[in-house]
Amino acid sequence: MRLATRMSLAFSSFAMIVVMAISLFDYNSSRDSLKAAVVSELDAIIEEKTAAFEVWFAHQLMGPKMIANSNHVLTHIDELSISGIDEDQRLLAEQYLQQELTNWHHNNTSYNSIFIMNAANGEIFISSDPDLKGQFKEDRSYFIEGRRELYIQPPYYSISTQSPSMVVSAPIESAPGHPLAVVAARIELENLQILAQRVAERRDSLQAYFVDKANLFVTQPRLIHNPAVLSRGIHTEAVKRCLNGNSGIWVGIGAQKRPVIASYRWLPQAGLCLVVEIAQEEAFSSVNELERKILLVSLFALLTSSILGLLLARKMSARLALLKRGAKRISKGRLDERLCISGQDEITDLAHAFNTMADNLAERELQQKQAEEKNRYLASHDGLTGLPNRGLLFDRLKQAIIAAKRNKTEVAVMFIDLNDFKQVNDESGHDAGDLVIKEVADRLKGCLREMDTVARYGGDEFVLVMEDLCGTDATHRVVNSIFHAVNQPFEIDNTEVNIGVSIGIALYPRDSVSINHLISLADDAMYVAKKETSQHYCFAYEMELEAESPD
Known part of the structure; x- marks a missing residue:
């Protein structure tokens, strides 16, 4: 029997007063609980979007930062600055820099272009976009500020691409405070549009968007279909508070001039505001339906009087109280809470709706945790080989040095470079080169102890860290194992490929106690x-002995 039918048969005048008082209290409590649950859902979404944005933004900064910190890039730019440089040497330096920018441009689909400017006059002398070469950018903020430090230009609406863009720049310095050039990447924000719109799987009116400091949309709201909105301003209270550097919840008018619940988050690293909003009509649809039914029941109760009505009203209020308590627990984050209400009426439907919402929130929370774990892994590991990247390598080396200092042992840092790898790429293609890199990584891991670390340093370079050493015997054994493992032929597409390795070794504390210096010494020894040498490996201290020995 439906709720309206039972109440029409049972309510009395006295019961009506009691039921109305209890129902009003439970209605307000349920509305507050539902609002809290919606706010919790919005907070979960904005946390997910913030984490995804931070990963995306860090990826955009990687290109200029890596290029600015590349010793090879610095060397070739320094060569170009030498007056009277040999023409062949100049062409080789330009070709290397051009290939470096082209690789970064191809590997990051958000880069519209990436280019290097002369630090003296802002002239673009190397660019992934040939049309930019020779242009002067001395009056642009990304050149002026980029000569001093990593600079992130606020997003702007690009006339040429008819879409929002931003520029990231960084100095390429021969020494701190002495820039030779400035590298800059112009970033298209189309992928940011995809990130913002991926929110509305279960809510018709749910949408997310980014706004810049000029109150302009950086991404187009999902429910506004006119692209011209990207060149218009937005001045809602949520955006105003967000652009003042705040984060929080706002209940009021949204982007489409309708009542919404909005969660906003200030993203200081990019100077952007992230807003996630849902229409109040949809957010409170369940409780609004409950309100209408309670009013209808009250009207019928005025016309009927029955002791049974009082009993049924008490039973109903108890079920509403159970619903309220369960909803409050869910709103406080107890996503394992479920409302056990049986029957075939509207309260049961609402309880099922709360249970479904709790299931959705629990699933979203699990997905968010999984995404965070994946992002943390990708932030510290190489995407091709799964090996630790530079950041994790430096952390492992730091821990190894701390342990060695405590235990009075040694640490060996091996810098490994593949010989003839360029020939593999040229003859068999980059896909084959990637397969070789992955196989080399597996073979190197097989040469080390469980406690040691092998990391991909970049391109065809690897760095090994061996901990808890006493003398160089173990180091020699590992070097021999590496030569034996890597010198075995590689079978790529039914073709045997042979490569070799050159290894430079620096020892802590014998050669240096500085992490950067150890890696630099190992790199230098590798080139030696x-x-x-004919043996293809060299210890850093051997370079010093050779430098000190008489002619």
Whole structure:
């Protein structure tokens, strides 16, 4: 029997007063609980979007930062600055820099272009976009500020692309405070549009969007279909508070001039405001339906009087109280809470709706945790080989040095470079080169102890860290194992490929106690091994002995 039918048969005048008082209290409590649950859902979405944005934004900064910190890039730019440089040498330096920018441009679909400017006059002398070469950007903020430090230009509406863009720049310095050039990447924000719109799987009016400091949309709201909105301003209270550097919840008028519940988050690193909003009509649809039914029941109760009505009203109020308590627990984050209400009436439907909402929130929370774990892994590991990247390498090396200092042992840092790898790429293609890199990574891991670390340093370079050493015997054994493992042929597409390695080794504390210096010494020793020795490996202290020995 439906709720309206039972109340029409049973309510009395006395019961009506009691039921109305209890129902009004439970209605207000349920509305507050539902609002809290919606706010919790919006907070979960904005946390997910913030985490995804931070990963995306860090990826955009990677290109300029890596290029600015590349010793190879610095070397070639320094060569170009030498007056009277040999033409062949100049062409080789330009070709290397052009290939470096082209690789970054191809590997990041958000980069519209990436270019290097002369630090003296702002002239673009290397660019992934040939049309930019020779242009002067000395009056642009990304050139002026980029000469001093990493600079992130606020998003702007690009006339040429008819879409929002931003520029990231960084100095390429020969020494701190002495820039030779400035590298800059112009970033299209189309992928940010995809990130913002991926929110509305279960809510018709749910949408997210980014706004810049000029109150302009950076991404187009999902429910506004006119692209011209990207060149218009938005001045809602939520956006106003967000652009003042705040984060929180706002209940009021949204982007489409309708009542909404909005969660806003200030993203200081990019100077953007992220807003997630849902129409109040949809957010409170369940409780509004409950309000209408309670009013209808009250009207019928005025016309009927029955003791049974009082009993049924008490039973109903108890079920509403159970619904309220369950909804409050869900709103406080107890997503394992479920409302056990049986029957075939509207209260049961509402309880099922709360249970479904709790299931959805629990699933979203699990997905968010999984995404965060994946993002943390990707932030510290190489995407091709799964090996630790530079950041994790430096952390592992730091811990190894701390342990070695405590235990009075040694740490070996091996810098490994693949010989003839360029020939593999040229003859068999980059896909084959990637397969070789992955196989080399697996073979290197097989040469080390469980406690040691092998990391991909970049391109065809690897760095190994061996901990808790006493003398160089173990280091020699691992070097021999590496030569034996890597010198075995690689079978790529039914073709045997042969490569070799050159290894430079620096020892802590014998050669240095500085992490950066150890890696630099190992890198230098590797180049000595590659060019000047027949055994293809060299210890850093051997370079010092050779430098000190008489002619």
